[in-house]
Amino acid sequence: MKTLRLLHRWTGGLIGLLLALLGFTGALLVHEDAFLRATVPHAADAQRQDTATLAAMATKVFAERDRPRSIVLATERMGLNKLSYKTAEQAAYADQDGNIVQAWTSNWARPEAWLFDFHHHLFNGDTGEIIGGIAGLAGLGFVVTGLLLWWPTRRMFHVRLWPRVMKRAAIVHHHRDLGVLIAPLLILSLTTGAAMNLKWFSLGLRAPFTSPAAMDKASAAPKIKGGKLAKDLDWRGVIGQAQARFPGAEVRTIGLPQKAGGLVSIRLRQQKEWLPNGRSMAWFDPATGAMVASRDALALPLGSRIANADYPLHAAKVGGLAYRLVMTISGLTLTLLGTLAVVTFWGNPAGTPKRRKLKAKAAAKPVGEALT
Known part of the structure; x- marks a missing residue:
């Protein structure tokens, strides 16, 4: 138990602040749509999904000289389309008629x-994504070891x-009790976060349900070569075909070919899908x-469908306001636990309270000297 306690304290002291920042930024991102509705024009507009509106918007946007490579369409909670361009950080918000509302070339x-760039990439692209995933696994380790360390003191539990x-x-007593109380939420958020960032971890979790090879095959794009993008592509016909293929589905993204021979892609979300942008494709x-x-x-396959629930559970894209508040509590609690872990560790990294040190020092002195 002593070794477990030292491991828990030292790793918490070293990466607790990172977990605290991930928890805090995650809690803020849960309410991103509300922030945009309050600050960006047309973000509170009602969602329009009729074929004519979508086709007219796509025709207008993709006819621009500096056209985007993809469009993420407005949702019920956020009435703007988001345009992404070839340059990684170049993006824009447009209303549902295709008029640019705000544009930027830097995430800052x-x-x-x-x-989002910090929460998902730590400002460092794929490398930061891997580090964030490892931090999530470390957080899961903290939850498990914290539960083991709490068990002997369970009779002293207070909320x-x-x-x-x-x-x-x-602080240590509060840290353990609060960690136990919120443990199920932390396990959910940390597991889903690590699974999204670390493919091997995600595949390992789903392996009991579906083999990794079967999941990779099911998610692969079709090996079909397309022609050159037509200047007057019939977007009404394209979108109409996608809607006919998946009746009642919500059109979520429209993407142009990324290279020569590529295909136009449309993502749709069927009613039974949790993922905000869906995984149904045309x-x-x-x-x-x-x-x-x-x-x-x-x-x-079942494993792939389970994996598709990671993001909506992690980012509170299901369950309405109640679940958004639950995941906000999870993120803020992780912030508090991580911050206090760092404070108590660096205040006394050896793990021994000062009072105990003083008593040990006094006990080591000769009796006469200790009484003077």
Whole structure:
């Protein structure tokens, strides 16, 4: 138990602040749509999903000289389309008629953009994504070891949102009790976060349900070569075909070919899908607009369907306001636990309270000297 306690304290002291920052930024990002509705024009507009509106918007946006490579369409909670360009950080918000509302070429120009970049990439691309995933696994380790360390002291359990006094013993006691209380939420958020960042971890979790090879095969894009993108592509026909293939589904993204021979892609979300942008797909020849392939997300292997629940559970994209508040509590609690772990550790990294040190020092002195 002593070794476990040292491991828990040292790793918490070293990466607790990172977990605290991930928890805090995650809690803020849960409310991104509300922030945009309050601060950006047309973000509170009602969602429009009729074929005519979508086709007219796509025709207008993709006819621009500096056209985007993809469009993420408005949702019920956020009435703007988001345009992404070839340059990684270049993006824009447009109303549902295709008029640019705000545009930027750096994530630092939009608070929700740099918050997401930090939370998901630690400002360091794929490398930061891997580090964040490892931090999530470390957080899971903290939860497990914290539960083991708490068990011998379970009779002293108290529910407190803040330590009784700001002294090390009280902070440690509060840290353990609060961690136990919120453990199920932390396990959910940390597991889903690590699974999204670390493919091997995600595949390992789903392996009991579906083999990794089967999941990779099911998610692969069709190996079909498309023609050159037509200047007057019939977007009404393209979108109409996608809607006919998945009746009642919400059109979520429209993407142009990323390289020569690529296909036009449309993502849709069927009613039973939790993922905000769905995983149902339709692909089209960019020269003719003919549908050449499709994929029904509801027919994917069980492991893939479970994996598709990671993001909506992690980012509170299901469950309405109640679940958003639950995940906000999870993120803020992780912030508090991580911050106090760092404070108590660096205040006394050896793990021994000062009072105990003084008693040990006094006990080591000769009796006569100790009485003087």
